[in-house]
Amino acid sequence: MKPSLDVRNVSLAYGKSTVLRDISFSVREGEFFIIIGPNGSGKSSLLKVIAGIARPGSGDVELFGRPLRGRSRRTLARTIAVVPQTQPMDVPFCVAEVVLMGRSPYMGLLGMESPEDLRIAENAMSFTGVSELARRKFDRLSTGERQRVLIARAICQQPRIMVLDEPTASLDLAHQVHIMELMERLRSHDGTTIIMVSHDLNLAAMYADRLLLMRSGRIISAGSPGEVLNYETLERAYGCVLLVDGNPVKNVPRITLVPAHALPPKSGG
Ligand SMILES: Nc1ncnc2c1ncn2[C@@H]1O[C@H](COP(=O)(O)OP(=O)(O)OP(=O)(O)O)[C@@H](O)[C@H]1O
Numbered sequence: 001m002k003p004s005l006d007v008r009n010v011s012l013a014y015g016k017s018t019v020l021r022d023i024s025f026s027v028r029e030g031e032f033f034i035i036i037g038p039n040g041s042g043k044s045s046l047l048k049v050i051a052g053i054a055r056p057g058s059g060d061v062e063l064f065g066r067p068l069r070g071r072s073r074r075t076l077a078r079t080i081a082v083v084p085q086t087q088p089m090d091v092p093f094c095v096a097e098v099v100l101m102g103r104s105p106y107m108g109l110l111g112m113e114s115p116e117d118l119r120i121a122e123n124a125m126s127f128t129g130v131s132e133l134a135r136r137k138f139d140r141l142s143t144g145e146r147q148r149v150l151i152a153r154a155i156c157q158q159p160r161i162m163v164l165d166e167p168t169a170s171l172d173l174a175h176q177v178h179i180m181e182l183m184e185r186l187r188s189h190d191g192t193t194i195i196m197v198s199h200d201l202n203l204a205a206m207y208a209d210r211l212l213l214m215r216s217g218r219i220i221s222a223g224s225p226g227e228v229l230n231y232e233t234l235e236r237a238y239g240c241v242l243l244v245d246g247n248p249v250k251n252v253p254r255i256t257l258v259p260a261h262a263l264p265p266k267s268g269g
Contacts, residue, residue, distance in 0.1 A: 002065070004029040004161055004193040005050060010059030012045055019045045020056070021217045027210075029064075029160075030191040032184065034204040036228075037214035038238050043197040044085075044165055046214070050195065051082045051163050063161065077105035081154035083164040086147045095141070095149050096134040099125055102156025117156075124155040128182060144175040151182060161193045162186060168200060176200070180207050205229055205252040213237055229253040 003026040012020040019042045027033045035043045048054035050061060052068050061068040063079055081102070091098065102124070103117040113121075125131045128148040133141065138149060147167055154162055162183070168176040180203060186192040198204045204211060205225040213221040213228050215237045221228045231244040234255065241263065247254040 002029055003027060003062075004031075004064055005195065006060075006062040006065075007046075007050065008060045008062075010046075010049055010056045010061065012042075012049055012054060012056045014045075019217050020049065023059070023217075023219060025212060025219065025222055027193055027195060029193055030187055032187050032194045032207055032209045033196070033212070034208040034210075035195070035197045035212045035214065036199070036201060036204055037220075041214040041237075042217040043214055045217075047082070047163055047165055047195070047197055051080055052076050053082070074105045077157055077159075079159060080161040080163060081157040081159035083147075083150050083154050083162070083167055085165045085169065086143055086150065086167075091138045093138055094135050095130060095138055096121065096125070098138045098149055099130075099152045099156055102153040105157060120158070121152075121156050124152040127155060127185075128152040129178075144171045147171065147175075147179060148182075151179070155186070159192065161195060164194070164196045166197050166199065168198065168203060176203060183207070201229065201234075201255040202247070205247065205254070206250055225252045229255060 005027040007026065008024050010020055010023045011018060023046065035046060037043055045054060049056050052071065100113055100117065100121045103113060103121060104111065107113060107117065122131070125134060128151050130145065130148050130152055133145060133149070138146065141149065151167070167179050171179065183194045183196070184207060187194050208225055210223060211225055211228040212219060213233065220237050221233050229244060230253070231242055234242050234244065241258040243256040243258050244253050
């Protein structure tokens with residue numbers, strides 16, 4: 001399959017601080033691709049570069065073989081949709097209005113929605129299970145509800161690539177699985193490429209076709225969950241003691257944090 005995303009030798013600095021160093025990888029069309037790594041390793045910065053929000057100091061990004069550089073926001077928004085980290089925000093709109101904003105890259109100069117735009121927005125709300133919330137104020141929703149509304153908005157863009165920054169953070173277990181299943185359905189039904197940042201290694205292992213493990217702005221490892229999630233690589237990346245064994249539900253590694261008090265006493269001490 002052809003790559004939907006090609007990142008070549010990308011570096012990024014904020015002022016004098018370099019946060020991405022010579023990053024290269026590609027993502028196939030319809031792939032579920034998850035970026036993992038410790039805090040501050042550059043995951044969100046990488047997503048910003050991929051989505052055209054941050055411009056790399058050097059290197060190139062291509063979407064479906066065409067350079068990202070120079071494309072207008074409107075054109076870009078028809079190819080790639082971003083679901084940002086959910087934070088409480090002051091948005092004076094109801095859910096239906098927020099979701100419909102996802103159609104703006106397709107609307108005319110007057111910004112009037114067509115019956116087709118409304119139909120797409122309704123389908124997106126139904127897909128993410130937020131139709132009953134349509135008239136509620138967005139900023140009064142729970143974190144999980146807001147997350148699903150932002151995903152519905154992104155779906156309205158009808159993107160070929162969906163980029164999500166920690167979409168399951170602060171969600172309960174059922175909602176975490178729900179969000180991951182929604183993404184899996186988008187991938188398998190529509191062939192949408194899913195690129196996600198996650199701190200949940202076990203969830204990532206269950207859903208990702210491939211993982212990218214970062215540390216200090218560099219790629220430490222990339223490949224299938226089985227290739228990336230071994231304890232030497234993970235302990236090097238995270239600097240803590242982990243147990244890696246087999247997941248009883250799926251044939252992928254399972255990661256368990258080992259607290260200091262659970263370690264056997266050192267012999268000869
Ligand atoms: N706008 C900014 N200006 C200056 N430094 C920034 C900015 N955004 C991020 N950084 C720094 O860049 C580095 C990488 O941050 P980034 O948010 O990409 O990491 P991350 O892997 O997503 O972290 P986390 O897991 O904590 O969300 C960090 O040291 C951070 O402090």
